[in-house]
Amino acid sequence: MNSKKILLDHGSGGAASRELIETVFLPGLANPILSLFEDSAVLTVGSTRLAFTTDGYVVDPIFFPGGDIGKLAVHGTINDLAMQGADPIGLSLSLIIEEGFPMDDLERLAGSIAEASQFSNVPIVTGDTKVVPRGKADKIFITTSGVGVVPDRITLGSGSVQPGDAVLLSGFMGDHGVTIMSAQAGLSIESSIVSDTAPLHAMVSALLKQAPEAIRCLRDPTRGGVATILCEIADKSKVQIEIDEKNLPVRPGVNTACEMLGLDPLYLANEGKCIAIVDSDAAEELLSVMQKTIEGKDAQIIGTVQAPESKTRHGRVILNTIIGGTRIVTPLSGEPLPRIC
Amino acid sequence: MLPEKISEGFRDRELAKKLTERIHENVKGPLRIMEVCGTHTMSIFRHGIRSLLPIDVELISGPGCPVCVTSGGDIDQIIELTEVPGIIIATFGDLLRVPGSKGKNLATARAEGARVEIVYSPVDALKIAESTDQPVVFPAIGFETTIPVIAATVLEAKQKNISNFMLLIYHKVVPPALNALLSDPELALDGLLCPGHVSAIIGEQAYEPLVEQFRIPCVIAGFEPLDILSSIYMLARQVRNNEARVENSYGRVVSREGNPRAREIIEQVFEPCDASWRGLGDIPGSGLKLRKEFKNHDAKLYFGLTSNYVPEPRGCRCGEILTGKVKPPECSLFNSRCTPTNPVGPCMVSSEGTCAAYSKYGEI
Numbered sequence: 001m002n003s004k005k006i007l008l009d010h011g012s013g014g015a016a017s018r019e020l021i022e023t024v025f026l027p028g029l030a031n032p033i034l035s036l037f038e039d040s041a042v043l044t045v046g047s048t049r050l051a052f053t054t055d056g057y058v059v060d061p062i063f064f065p066g067g068d069i070g071k072l073a074v075h076g077t078i079n080d081l082a083m084q085g086a087d088p089i090g091l092s093l094s095l096i097i098e099e100g101f102p103m104d105d106l107e108r109l110a111g112s113i114a115e116a117s118q119f120s121n122v123p124i125v126t127g128d129t130k131v132v133p134r135g136k137a138d139k140i141f142i143t144t145s146g147v148g149v150v151p152d153r154i155t156l157g158s159g160s161v162q163p164g165d166a167v168l169l170s171g172f173m174g175d176h177g178v179t180i181m182s183a184q185a186g187l188s189i190e191s192s193i194v195s196d197t198a199p200l201h202a203m204v205s206a207l208l209k210q211a212p213e214a215i216r217c218l219r220d221p222t223r224g225g226v227a228t229i230l231c232e233i234a235d236k237s238k239v240q241i242e243i244d245e246k247n248l249p250v251r252p253g254v255n256t257a258c259e260m261l262g263l264d265p266l267y268l269a270n271e272g273k274c275i276a277i278v279d280s281d282a283a284e285e286l287l288s289v290m291q292k293t294i295e296g297k298d299a300q301i302i303g304t305v306q307a308p309e310s311k312t313r314h315g316r317v318i319l320n321t322i323i324g325g326t327r328i329v330t331p332l333s334g335e336p337l338p339r340i341c
Numbered sequence: 342m343l344p345e346k347i348s349e350g351f352r353d354r355e356l357a358k359k360l361t362e363r364i365h366e367n368v369k370g371p372l373r374i375m376e377v378c379g380t381h382t383m384s385i386f387r388h389g390i391r392s393l394l395p396i397d398v399e400l401i402s403g404p405g406c407p408v409c410v411t412s413g414g415d416i417d418q419i420i421e422l423t424e425v426p427g428i429i430i431a432t433f434g435d436l437l438r439v440p441g442s443k444g445k446n447l448a449t450a451r452a453e454g455a456r457v458e459i460v461y462s463p464v465d466a467l468k469i470a471e472s473t474d475q476p477v478v479f480p481a482i483g484f485e486t487t488i489p490v491i492a493a494t495v496l497e498a499k500q501k502n503i504s505n506f507m508l509l510i511y512h513k514v515v516p517p518a519l520n521a522l523l524s525d526p527e528l529a530l531d532g533l534l535c536p537g538h539v540s541a542i543i544g545e546q547a548y549e550p551l552v553e554q555f556r557i558p559c560v561i562a563g564f565e566p567l568d569i570l571s572s573i574y575m576l577a578r579q580v581r582n583n584e585a586r587v588e589n590s591y592g593r594v595v596s597r598e599g600n601p602r603a604r605e606i607i608e609q610v611f612e613p614c615d616a617s618w619r620g621l622g623d624i625p626g627s628g629l630k631l632r633k634e635f636k637n638h639d640a641k642l643y644f645g646l647t648s649n650y651v652p653e654p655r656g657c658r659c660g661e662i663l664t665g666k667v668k669p670p671e672c673s674l675f676n677s678r679c680t681p682t683n684p685v686g687p688c689m690v691s692s693e694g695t696c697a698a699y700s701k702y703g704e705i
Contacts, residue, residue, distance in 0.1 A: 007448050016682045185461045321566075322388070323389070325393050325566075327392070330701055330702070333681035333701075
């Protein structure tokens, strides 16, 4: 980015965010753990490996069909831990509240956070509350951090994927992104489309129990969507990933909204989905484990991992389209913008 | 409530295969087809249609992205207007990252404190104007598809007497641009894939003079993969049979006469004027301006703006790309200095821009 000020693009989770981190933060902060760019860091204490992560939540609107900023903050951090295979043991909760924020809304959020924590069976173990003058923050911002224990023998990473592996997606793409974007745009989309916000650690635990050795990598495709995450994995593992459009689970209502807004579901945010890249021999059994859970009941095998065509062509993601064509999938570059006509 | 599965049936793999076979049967030599509309360009890439076509078929992207053909001077005008104290720019999101000649765009202006609101419809801009005394300016960019909605909004603003609602009119109409393109001997097109949405307004009839004057096969196409494949097949068949006529493969939306009511509203609010297109230059009668009874909604008059000629950014070949003379990878800036995150030219910014399509979807 040439501009000297921060733009919204820098927070999109795409190429601009990556560039910001690489140019502003990494020069001073780089270390072997941070530089892995995984959803959470794995720290070793004695013989125990702890996963540790943090995430800020600034979603607008704060209440949306299927959830709210509080639920999102609990689930999102649990999921970042789960993507390293960790069993979450506790979360922190930090709130920045704008002066004048309705007490009713705060109580509603507190209730929702408590419910999410109880349902997930992950306690909030520490917290902080700050209030800033009106106009200095937009309603409420929440930050949660989390710690989890990584089971023995489990090492997951975006760089561990191998040719021949299968790519699983745990359910419908884009529900959260479409819910938020249509709320922002004031569109009354299909009422059946609600945010997919959900904790994934129970599903992950079931997968790890079934075939611990077969799972190479778990990622939750939040900002940037399935496309951006697959591109990252292909890049880090130096492989080519091929996905089939006909197997990509997308709800018809999400497709319709995407057609209207000029969006591609591959780039929409998900808040309760997981991409699992696994040894192809175990793909079917792991798929059926996923499908037996509530969060993963609509899971599909969406593609395969291949050796790159040549050394210079690794890192590519290829989509076989429904009509039988092929094209390259690239990572998200900026905030997805609605089209003009 | 929206209907479910808008596109059902138009993405059938077996039908796509049959159409592809027919295209292969009918293409007997080089076939240069221009898809005029940016939405077609995107759809062609998104569905991997190029990978299905015979090697002899060359799809050339035309000047059909409204943001891309807006001249540099006009873009500068919008960005400069953000400096007026208290002004609110209400715009479609596509314009946000289009760079002006001085390195600024609406996103950076917003980061510096300008009030730039993203709207999804001009009616939303009008609502903002109703809620404030500050001037609200909506940059009106778009072809015949967008113009009727803008015209209706202007009528509503006049009727409600919302005098702080103003527009920067950069509207352009498609047929004069097609005429200019077809007059260019360098381009040597064999057929036109005509825009579906624009045609819904102007009708099949709008292409009849072009067919007569240039003997060019024209097929009006929808945006689903089967729409596009069947239109390419129809163009190939016309060329093979040495025909040149207007065919319509988008009959579920486009009629021969188009939408007379929409054209009436356009006529009521706007009158034709000359317009400057990026890549194509000045084309007589290809633009629109507000009629005098709506002059108080004209931001150019109110703020006394003039559009200056702005040269293309150094090395940027958007002009040639918009007229199909070069393809994005032939531009030395493409995917190096000019990327979707850091665009130099407008074709890389707009979601319907040719460079954005090449960059986003790449070529296998």
